[in-house]
Amino acid sequence: MDKTRESKEEEITGSDLGTPSAQRPTSANSVMPRGVISASELQKGGGFQKNGGTNAPRREAAQHSTLKVNSQLEVIRGEVERVRFKKAESDFVIFELKAKDTLSSTVVVGNGADIAAGLEVIITGEFVTHPRFGAQFKARNISIVPPSSTDGITKYLASGVIPGIGPTLARRVAEHFGGETLNILERTPERIQEVSGIGSSKAHAIATYLEENKSLHEITRFLTEHHIQPGLANRIYKRYGNRSIERLKQNPYLLARDVVGVGFRTADSVALRLGIELESPERHRAGLLYSLERARDDGHCFLPREALFSSCESLLETHPSLVDHEQRLRELLEEKLVSTRDEHVYLTSLAHAEEYIATFAVERLTPRKKMLLDELEMEKAIRRVEGDLAITFSNEQRKAVHAALSYRLLLLTGGPGCGKTTVTRAIVEALAEAGCNIALTAPTGRAAQRMSQVCNLPAKTIHRLLRFDPFTRRFIHNESFPIEQDEKQVDAIIVDESSMIDLLLAQSLFSAIPHNATIILVGDKDQLPSVGPGRVFGELLSITEIPTITLSQLYRREETSRINDIAYQINAGLDPQIPEPDGVTKSDAYFLERTDSEEAASTIERLFIEQIPKKFGIAPGDITVLTPSNRGPLGTIQLNERLQRAVLGQHDRAFTLTNSDISFYEGDRVCQRKNNYQIDEFGVFNGDTGTIVEIDDSGKELTVELWDGRLINYSENDIQQLTLAYALTVHRSQGSEIPCVVLALNESHYTLLERQLIYTAVTRAKKLLIVVGSRKSLSLASRRAQSKKRFSSLKGRIETILR
Structure with missing residues (x-):
């Protein structure tokens, strides 16, 4: 059962919170402030559930008219003194609340439409302590008490809630219509002309605005009446228009499918408040879909049937005897929302992607009847690269170039220092000699830039190569319009960091490749798999029929270089031999034993700010802290806050721009x-890093100099896509080459520790690696092979076709 529905609501007492009857909103009044609740609703305690836990600590700022509604949530009432920050698109607002019986004010953070200075509000939420900004009241629900006095109505109208009505006009309107002002403006907006001093054109403009916004106000009030945050209203209205309320009543779970940014949990909250039964078929189908979506987000392409049913039961908190999984699954199959193969259940898009990639791979197994370049010319191309780099190619490297000229699909893999980059350059030379139109691409901008520098050819991210259209949210290049370069179809595509490519992106890429073109996938099979679903590169490598070259010979850089050796020790499941600094041993890798998390964090700060720059001559800008997780004292959130204070404490700071908690x-x-494809002509992609070089005086825009030198202007909305980057998760660092990596690793990361993760972290470091933490954790991670199996059947589909 749903715990919030199951728990008994506590009665709310305290007559001081009752709203006078004259202030109660009428059902048709859409110029009422969004977020209004009636006194009867407040007194009944609608929507305030008992969650358990201990009482939140009381603070001086909490001494407004305050009422406990359960063991965690409180209700406070007061007047909005000042609005500090407001984001119209999401209704996110930060304001100061003042109660009549207190001298101090409370900072309130939450979602509330039409919040303006002078309004009286009732807020449900809890007091929290922000690490930087101190005590705040985190609002769960903000309800505006509709003003009834002339002064109250004047303040409300003067707040800018209706364009064209300023303070002077607001006073005249309130005095003319009195306590019925808001009702009149809603029901008969044309009566605004009765107020002296308003011309016909202005009256018409105000009346038109009120009429156009009537539907939006109605849906906002509908949501608020069911204790649902009004911030959803704009998004729902954009999707469904005037049919919004009708669609919500029919099936609120469509929100998760149709409205951007709304997931199952939000839709479920809406549905339950609208009275949908816990065991309803609509809820059950939505739960099955969400379970598959959650599995996809964890990297899986399918779930075994029983695992799906179990996941859904846990999600919906229903007993197996009360639901018919098989019937709901048949209904989803009929709607073509899911697909099955044996006992595996897929989201349809993932099943189609697996099938497409399997067919694509098998169709390209046959060697070309004739090499793109004969042996003699191939040798000439190899010798040019050997001469430029003053090296001699090994037999396996020569085989790789030969295979690239002989097959339409080639996999090239190997660990760090095995010469993948060198071979890639030789392949490019040979393909160019054969007259091929070559496209170089990679999942990240940094990897693409590295390819371009090595191969002396332009390289693009996969999204830029396929030309993503942000309006249709589809790629322009596809089966009907294959990839072009210089207005000609490409003959060969080389993809670096292929282990990062998930199932859906691989399908998009492969579908846009011309039929007779060569595709070469380059990557390290031992790195972390893609963040998205599947393990495409790894599963293709497991098919012996697919042409594959594995580079195994390690080319040392310097006698004191240990980073590559450490990577291979980790990959072999051995305890990596990382020396501790002794003032004598020269190395590019060191280990600092710090078992206590606070001591480790303090050490990382000193390394970042002082010790690494001083001893190794590496500037803080070239140092990145990597960690397995976002949470905890050695997670990205706390480390970023710590390093931000340490770094910027040495400089004159501009003012603060608040983005949520950052x-x-x-x-x-x-x-x-x-990914943001519209911010400039080239786009900015997930994982791109840069430095804030300017914050404008309004605090609503800033300029970032990206890693590639571009200056990008971020608007107020775009800023929400940024986070601090002194410390990154290992997953987010994939595809990067970092001069100096400081790796945080201790027992707090226990569940995340595995071989692929620390192997990926170690291989990001190019000049210096320092591990801070416990050797026990390092040893555990090295010995623990991939602990989380991904449900994927690409290999099985290929083998089925090959039979």
Whole structure:
């Protein structure tokens, strides 16, 4: 059963919170402030559930008219004194609340539409302590008490809630219509002309605005009446228009499918508040889909049937006897939302992607009837590269170039220092000699830039190569319009960091490759798999029929270089031999034993700010802290806050720009958290890093100098996609080459420790690696092979076709 529905709501007492009857909103009043609740609803305690736990600590700022509604949540009432920050698109707001019986004010953070200075509000939430900004009241629900007095109505209208009505006009309107002002403006907005001093054109503009926003106000009030945050209203209205309420009543779970940014949990909250039964078929189908989506987000392409049913039961908190999984699954199959293969259940898009990639791979197994370049010309190309780099190719490297000229699909793999980059350059030379139109690509911008520098050809991210259209949210290049370069179809595509490519991106890439073109996938099979679903590169490598070259010979860099050796020790499941600094041993890798998390964090700070720059001559800008997780004292969140304070404490700071719980300053190192194709002509992609070089005086825009030298102007909305980047997760560092890596590793990361993770972290370091933590954790990670199996059947599909 759903715990929030099952738990008994506590009665709310305290007459001081009752709203006078004259202030109660009428059901048709859409110019009422969004977020209004009636006194009867408040007194009944609608929507306030008992969650358990201990009482939140009381603070001086909590001494407003305050009421406990359960063991965690409180209700406070007061007047909005000042609005500090407001984001219209999501209704996110930060404001100061003042109660009549207190001298101090409370900072409130939450979602509330139409919040303006002077309004009286009732807020449900809890007091929290922000590590930087101190005590705040985190609002779960903000309800505006509709004003009834002339002064109250004047304040409300003067707040800018209706364009065209300023303070002077607001006073005249309130005095003319009195306590019925808001009702009149909603029901008969044309009566605004009765107010002296309003011309017909202005009256018409105000009336038109009120009429156009009527539907949006209605859906906002509908959501609020069911204790659902009004911040959803804009997104729902954009999707469904005037049919929004009708669609919500029919099937609120469509929100998770149709409205960007709304997932199952939000839709389920809406549904339960609208009275949907816990065991309803709609809820059950949505739960099955969400279980598959959650599995996809964890990297799986399918779930075994019984595992899916078990996951859904846990999610919905229902007893197996009360639901019919097989019937709901048949319904989803009929709607073509899911697909099955044996006892595996897939989201349809993932099943199609696996089938497409399997067919694509098998169709390209046959060797070309004639090499793209004869043996003599191939040798000439190899010798040019040997001469440029003053090296001699091994037999396996020569075989790789030969295979690239002989097959339409080639996999090239090997660990660090095995010469993948060198071979790639020789392949490019040979393909160019054969007259091929060559495209170089990689999942990340940094990897693409590295390819371009090595091969002396332009390289693009996969998204840029396929030309993503942000309006249709599809790639322009596809089966019907294959990849072009210089207005000609490409003859060969070389993809670096192929282990990072997930199932859906691989399908998009492969479908856009011309039929007779060569595709060469280059990568390290032992690195972490893609963040997205599947293990495409790894599964292709497991098919013996696919042409594969594995480079195994290690080319040492310097006698004192240990990084590559450490990587191979980890890959072999051995305890990596990383020396501790003794003032004598020269190395590019060191280990500092720090078992206590706070001591480790303090050590990392000193290394970052002082010791590494002083001893090794590596600037802080070239140092990145890597960690397995976001949470905890050695997670990215706390480490970033710590390093931000340490770094910017040495410089003059600009003012703070608040983005949720993150503050940005000029000079901050930041990282893009999601792809943004519209911010400039080239786009900014997930994982791109840069430095804030300017924050404008309004605090609503900033400029970032990206790693590639581009200056990108971030608007208020775009800023939400940034996070601090002094410390990154190992997953986010994939595809990067980092001059100096400081790796945080201790027992707090126990569940995340595995071989592929620390192997990936170690191989990011190019000049210096320092591990801070416990050797026990390092040893555990090295010995623990991949602990989380991914459910994927690409290999099985290929083998089925080959039979």
